[in-house]
Amino acid sequence: MHTEIENAAGFWVKHIPDASLAAERKEALRLALIDVLCEKYKGHWNPEQTAAGSGYRSLCNWRSLDGSLVEAAMRANVSIALLERLMPRDIVVWCDPHNVTYRVGDHGTVYTIYEDKRGLLECMKKNMAEKVSKSNGDFVISAYTTPVVIRSADGVEIARRGGASAPTIGNNGSPVQPHVLQGSPTKGASDLRRNAMSPLRHVTTYRANDSPFVPSSLANNSAAAAPPPRWSPPSAPAS
Template identity: 35%
Template sequence: MSQARWTGERADMLPEIAAAVGFLSSLLRTRGCVSEQRLRVFSRALQEALTEHYKHHWFPEKPSKGSGYRCIRINHKMDPIISKVASQIGLSQPQLHRLLPSELTLWVDPYEVSYRIGEDGSICVLYEEAPVAASYGLLTCKNQMMLGRSSPSKNYVMAVSS
C-alpha cells in the first residue's frame, strides 16, 4: 500500500482514510455475516481504493475543496467504490444493501471525517484534527501571541468614569 503524500503542510490522508475504512468495516462487522479474514481484505482494498481515488482531490490548505468528490454516499444506490471493493471479497449488491444502511453519507475531508445515517440524521464526527499552520507568517498577530502563552488569557473590562 502506498503512503499518500502530496504538496502541503499535512498532505497525507492516511488518518482520515483509516477512520472512514474502520467505520465502514465496523458496520459490516456488526451484522456478523462477514468473517474477520474477509473484513481485513475489504479494509485493505478499500484503503487502497480511497487513497487512489482521492489522490488528486486532497487539499489540506482548503479542506472543503473537493468534499463532494470525496463523499461516500449510499442513497438506496450503493457507492461505486464500496461496491467494487465488496465484490473483491465476494459480497453481492443485495448482500451489501442488507449489511449497510440504505441512507449513509460519509464525508472524508482533510482534518475531519464525519457521517450521517438517514437524510435527517445528526452528523457525527469520527475523526477530527486541528490544522497546523504552515509558518508564523500565515498566523495572525493574535494567534502568534496565543502560541507562546502557557495559560489562558484573562479578560479585562475597561471602564471610564467621568
C-alpha cells in the same frame, strides 16, 4: 490522507455483523476499500483547503450502494447483495483532510468519526495569514500605482504623490507642459486649504481708499478708480 481513509473505511466495515461475514473477509474488504479510496482521492486532496472537493470524496448509501464500496466488494470477493443488505441506509460519510464525519438522513446531526485538531488549527492559521498578506499587498499596490494630484483653486497642478506621471503629448509629438496663469503665485498646501475653506475666495478685494463709498471731495481723484485685478487671464494664443 491515509489516516483519514483508514478511519472512513473502518467505519463502514464495523457495521457489518461478525455473524454475517467472517473476520478475514471483513479485513479484506477494509483493505480493498482503503486502496480504492487512495486511488480515488489522488489529486483531490488539499490539506490547506479542507472543504475543497468534499462532495467528490464523500461515500453514501442512499438508494444504491456507493460505487467505491461496490468496487471494494468486488476486489475482496464479497457479495454486493449481502453488502447492500448489511450496510446502514441513508448515510453519507465525508472524508476530508484532518476530519472525517458522517450524517444519517437529509437533516440529521453531523457526527465526528476522526478529527485532527492540531492539523485543523494549523490550516486555519495559514489561511488567515495568507488572507492578511494578500490584503496588505493589495493596499500597497493601490497606494503606489494610483497618483494623488494636488491642484490649486484655479486648476494649476501643485504636487503629485505616488504613481507614475505620464506626460501629455501634443499634436507635434512633444510633451505639453501644464499651463500656469500669469501672476498666480506658487501656493502651498496650507494656502490651498484656506482657499477651499474661505467662502470669499472668488470675491475681488479692493484697497480701503478704493472703496466706491468715498467722500465727494475725492470723487474726481484718479486714485479712486477700480484697481486692476490681482491676476490677469492668459492671452489668447496667436492664430
